[in-house]
Amino acid sequence: MNDLFSVVDWSRAQFALTAMYHWLFVPLTLGLGLIVSIMETIYYRTGDESWKRITKFWMTLFGVNFAIGVATGIILEFQFGTNWSNYSWFVGDIFGAPLAIEGIMAFFMESTFIAIMFFGWNKVSKRAHLAATWLTVIGATISALWILVANAWMQYPVGMKFNPDTVRNEMFSFWEVVSSPVAVNKFFHTVTSGWVLGGIFVMSVSAWYILKNREMNLAKRSMKVGAWVGLVGMLIVAYTGDGSAFQVAEKQPMKLAAMEGVYHGEKGQGLVAFGILNPEKKSYADNEDAFLFEIKVPKLLSILATRQVDGFVPGINDIINGGYVTKNLAGDEIVAPSVMEKMAKGKKAVEALSAYKKAQKQGDEEAMIAAGKALDENYEYFGYGYVTDPSQVIPPVPYVFYAFHVMITLGCYFLLLFIVVLWLIRKDRLYKMKWMLWVCVISLPIAYICLESGWIVAEMGRQPWVIESIMPTFAAISKIGAANVQTTFWMFAALFTVLLIAEVGIMVKQIKKGTEQK
Amino acid sequence: MELNEFFYQHYWWFLISLLGALLVFLLFVQGGQTLFSAVAKKPIEKTMLVNSLGRKWEFTFTTLVVFGGAFFASFPLFYSTSFGGAYWLWMAILFSFIIQAVSYEYRSKKGNLLGTKVYDIFLLINGFVGIILLGIAVGTFFTGADFRIDKNNLMDVSMPVISTWQNPSHGLEAIVDWRNLLLGVTVFFLARVQASLYFMNNIDDDTIYIRCRRQVLYNAIPFVVLFLTFVAVTLLSDGYEFADGSSEIYVRPYKYFFNLVEMPWVAVLFLAGVASVLYAIIRAAFATKWRLGIWFSGIGTVLVVLSLFFLAGYNNTPYYPSATDMQSSLTIYNSSSSLFTLEVMSVVSLLLPFVLGYIFYAWRAMDRAPITELEMESGEHKY
Numbered sequence: 001m002n003d004l005f006s007v008v009d010w011s012r013a014q015f016a017l018t019a020m021y022h023w024l025f026v027p028l029t030l031g032l033g034l035i036v037s038i039m040e041t042i043y044y045r046t047g048d049e050s051w052k053r054i055t056k057f058w059m060t061l062f063g064v065n066f067a068i069g070v071a072t073g074i075i076l077e078f079q080f081g082t083n084w085s086n087y088s089w090f091v092g093d094i095f096g097a098p099l100a101i102e103g104i105m106a107f108f109m110e111s112t113f114i115a116i117m118f119f120g121w122n123k124v125s126k127r128a129h130l131a132a133t134w135l136t137v138i139g140a141t142i143s144a145l146w147i148l149v150a151n152a153w154m155q156y157p158v159g160m161k162f163n164p165d166t167v168r169n170e171m172f173s174f175w176e177v178v179s180s181p182v183a184v185n186k187f188f189h190t191v192t193s194g195w196v197l198g199g200i201f202v203m204s205v206s207a208w209y210i211l212k213n214r215e216m217n218l219a220k221r222s223m224k225v226g227a228w229v230g231l232v233g234m235l236i237v238a239y240t241g242d243g244s245a246f247q248v249a250e251k252q253p254m255k256l257a258a259m260e261g262v263y264h265g266e267k268g269q270g271l272v273a274f275g276i277l278n279p280e281k282k283s284y285a286d287n288e289d290a291f292l293f294e295i296k297v298p299k300l301l302s303i304l305a306t307r308q309v310d311g312f313v314p315g316i317n318d319i320i321n322g323g324y325v326t327k328n329l330a331g332d333e334i335v336a337p338s339v340m341e342k343m344a345k346g347k348k349a350v351e352a353l354s355a356y357k358k359a360q361k362q363g364d365e366e367a368m369i370a371a372g373k374a375l376d377e378n379y380e381y382f383g384y385g386y387v388t389d390p391s392q393v394i395p396p397v398p399y400v401f402y403a404f405h406v407m408i409t410l411g412c413y414f415l416l417l418f419i420v421v422l423w424l425i426r427k428d429r430l431y432k433m434k435w436m437l438w439v440c441v442i443s444l445p446i447a448y449i450c451l452e453s454g455w456i457v458a459e460m461g462r463q464p465w466v467i468e469s470i471m472p473t474f475a476a477i478s479k480i481g482a483a484n485v486q487t488t489f490w491m492f493a494a495l496f497t498v499l500l501i502a503e504v505g506i507m508v509k510q511i512k513k514g515t516e517q518k
Numbered sequence: 519m520e521l522n523e524f525f526y527q528h529y530w531w532f533l534i535s536l537l538g539a540l541l542v543f544l545l546f547v548q549g550g551q552t553l554f555s556a557v558a559k560k561p562i563e564k565t566m567l568v569n570s571l572g573r574k575w576e577f578t579f580t581t582l583v584v585f586g587g588a589f590f591a592s593f594p595l596f597y598s599t600s601f602g603g604a605y606w607l608w609m610a611i612l613f614s615f616i617i618q619a620v621s622y623e624y625r626s627k628k629g630n631l632l633g634t635k636v637y638d639i640f641l642l643i644n645g646f647v648g649i650i651l652l653g654i655a656v657g658t659f660f661t662g663a664d665f666r667i668d669k670n671n672l673m674d675v676s677m678p679v680i681s682t683w684q685n686p687s688h689g690l691e692a693i694v695d696w697r698n699l700l701l702g703v704t705v706f707f708l709a710r711v712q713a714s715l716y717f718m719n720n721i722d723d724d725t726i727y728i729r730c731r732r733q734v735l736y737n738a739i740p741f742v743v744l745f746l747t748f749v750a751v752t753l754l755s756d757g758y759e760f761a762d763g764s765s766e767i768y769v770r771p772y773k774y775f776f777n778l779v780e781m782p783w784v785a786v787l788f789l790a791g792v793a794s795v796l797y798a799i800i801r802a803a804f805a806t807k808w809r810l811g812i813w814f815s816g817i818g819t820v821l822v823v824l825s826l827f828f829l830a831g832y833n834n835t836p837y838y839p840s841a842t843d844m845q846s847s848l849t850i851y852n853s854s855s856s857l858f859t860l861e862v863m864s865v866v867s868l869l870l871p872f873v874l875g876y877i878f879y880a881w882r883a884m885d886r887a888p889i890t891e892l893e894m895e896s897g898e899h900k901y
Contacts, residue, residue: 064627071616071620078586092595108584115574171858171862475672502631
């Protein structure tokens, strides 16, 4: 068991490492790809050669980023098999489909048209080239769609039923999987956060040029496009972020409780605008205060989570102990069961499956029907059958809490930044305000912090569930020695770090070089 | 067994086989990466070779990723068992492709940290290791692997893993199996033959053409010898089988030979593929200005690999035999997704002709004029 947990930890660390590296590059592909497409469209419509030069400049940076995104992406898909083999069988019938469709619909589109995008300027017509550029970014966006459909399904499993004969979950409604409200929200929230990063990236580089009094035409034109794309992206991010919070409150209340550091829920729950967690709070069961210091906006969490001023938002202890009125996944009002009750039901489900298989082997149909019924009745909490202590179902609160608040604070900052920059451009004052240009420059690393924080909230906040309530991480792994995973973890860490440094180095050189011809 | 399920399982094994076959064809990119020093003597020649491959590497990469994704979706038990068990074999393959993915874009750019030489070494490693290990992985479809599957393990809450590898090497043992290695090295020489044919087609340079023509011959000789040895070894070896409607697996001597006899259409595909590859090799090696070799060799390769996959998975043959527990062996019936998922995926697969159509369009648009020295010196985007 100890070795099992060690393998789980290393496998989680490896997946987190590769996903976080991948997530450094994908948003820029999505955002900068859109911006490049818009710029080329302007060139196509106006015939202005300077727009072609601008497009090509940003396209070069897009290419450098795209390559490392591809490199870090391949390992994610295969890790489901190499490190999460039990998961791959248990839900492969549902989860595999979006990955395969992503390949067929998106990857080929990207890889085909990116070749024309980079090498086709003199080989295809202007219109065909523009189409290739758009198709490359559409391909990248479709790719994001399918992987987010898959991710959303893990957080809110729908459209499937457990089959005791095959000992796995099987899909019965593809439409439910694809059109899951969590998937739709997640898609728009994630993709448009890429637009925000793309906007900030372009603004940051452009501001640097303006400060250096170089590439002024490129910088001024790009600044405007970047700020508009960023603003539109940010507004959609904010809207879908609100939708996400509401969905999390309904479907993953423990995640919401961790995001806000709420241990004891109440009606009219306030939102922590700023807070410092109490490091002495070691367990949900101790009597330590959750916060050393906090500033709350009264009732706001209730409004966001329940759409009611006095709506009840359960805290970690409420969820552990149950007893409050809530809604189940079908939307019916129920009294929330405690985690101990869920664990009991989970164990019943596991035992029922065991009884089913035994009866099947003996050819006892009556016993099979009885066991199947017991399994159906308790399957909702199947994953709790692997849980041995209620504390295991609590995500790491400090990571989730701080990441959430960093994300929200920076999101508000970016919204303000885009508005101010556009207003200053309109008033023709931005290019003379050096401090504001520096603000744009330093906003780039801040944007990356914001994006990674969002990832931490989404993924650490759902721990320990690899599939919500159905399968915990420690039942999803491959049976390999921890040393194997530990070794590959460090190999990935070293390789990706070197490649990241190389990428940044190339980007910096390309930016310094500007649009000069060799 | 319902006819429907039977059909879709066969259909998806066909698609997996097709993707695998296309992947082997597209490994000419990796083969080409091992030919730089043999074919290019001047920097501009190397630039032409690198750029010629650099416009195609993503097809190979994408096909590998789609091959993996399609396997996951259609035969998840294989994905779970092989990837989770033969950990080091698959990890080594992945590492070799990760370093390839950045190498083209970064190799000649300033500020790339490692220098051009290191990225070229990455390409070389991907060329050698990537091909040979993929060949080894496919070899296990015939030679088997050390795994056991027990779905009842899911009820063991302390260790609920259903697929377990039966040796601590986790895939490294497949590399030292000479039959797997034989296939790996065979694919390696094939990829070099195809790369030479591709360069002859894609680059307009007489010197490169002549050197590639020589490489076709140099690599074709070991390829043909190794390939015939692999075929002979496979056709003469025992294989696993199960009877219609039964899940009981047993050993059948000369299983793959009998598969060929009992599926004559596969034999026809196989022979047609071999003839096409041989025609491409012989004509390219001796003609003075023939550029179509890559197409004949490519189509031939696809046909041969398809037929090998069919031999591995059709005619009641477990495509992933377990060397330690015969009854755990994977068949297209016991490892597939549910009928519903296969149906959904099959609808999506109808997009494939459309995908192939736009790839063809793009390829034709880009390759209408072969790569020349002039283009490389023009200052446009290049690697």
